[in-house]
Amino acid sequence: MQLPSETAQAIEKIYGGDPDSGIALLHTYEAARPGDPLPYTIEAEARWWKIYCDADEIKLGMIDSQKRRKKPEDDSYFALADHVVALAQAAIVQHDTSENHLYAGIGYALKTRLYGLRSEYRNAATNGVASRTEFLRALELDPSNADASAGIGFYNYYVATLSPIVKVLSIFLGIPAGNKEGGTKQVQVGVEHGVLLATDARFYQARNFRTYEQEYGEALAVAEPLVSRYPQNPIFLLLVGNLNVELGRKAKAAEYFNSVLNLPALAPPPGGCSGGDCFACSAHLRILARTFLDSIHTKKSDRP
Secondary structure (H helix, E strand, O other), X not given: OOXXXXXXXXXXXXXXXXXXXXXXXXXXXXXXXXOOHHHXXXXXXXXXXXXXHHHXXXXXXXXXXXXXXXXXXXXXXXXXXXXXXXXXXXXXXXXXXXHHHHHHHHHHHXXXXXXXXXXXXXXXHHHHHHHHHHHHHHHHHOOOOHHHHHHHXXXXXXHHXXXXXXXXXXXXXXXXOOOHXXXXXXXXXXXHHOOOOHHHHHHHHHHHHHHOXXXXXHHHHHHHHHHHHOOOOHHHHHHHHHHHHHOOOHHHHXXXXXXXHOOOOOOOOOOOOOOOOOOHHHHHHHHHHHHHHHHHOOOOOOOO
């Protein structure tokens, strides 16, 4: 997949820690090509990161988005994801390509994420299974589609790591089984060769190693390239700082947390912000960074 320069620039803005500027670029592209699912897919991903940031919290020493109550802006997010799916399905009628199925799969997957965050498991399951179907078809049409590999890998990993109670529920909901080891390998293909989801796959691969496997060193090796490439993304800085805390490296962790505190304020994009205050995410993550800094002062010693 070769991305148009406008969408590639938007992706760099989004992962560079400035999703609103990325969305502003995408709106220009969308106005010129309203039937193309690609820019809307990327915009939905950008809006997901704003939601993720809003839900970020520290729990049991880990920073993550755990739960989130319903909010008014959720409706526009779901509407955008539905628009992605609708455009992709319309495109599939004309051209049954791997890329168009990929866009549909991402649209369903982004809905799954928010439904899961809101603990709406039936809706999450329905959309998760729909995303699986689209990713599998994308891979059937093009086995080298690394982004589709990441998508199906996430499905396989998360279904395999469900709690026993949710696994029982999944039987009644008709959720196809997953495979954690296979899912990890599929996500890694996305990390190494993905176009749309490479950064997303790297972040969640690191998160999975940390949260579900307690493999902090492996998680850090996966996550460090994120802050090397995007040193002004506070979500990535906090993840790497958190992993250094888990490894007992409080001085190194403090460097990352201080980097969050020292990030420059973002200027509002032309036309204002979308989906809330431009600076809400930055302010929220500064509080979390300060909380982490205060907590690591109680650590007794660094480990190499």
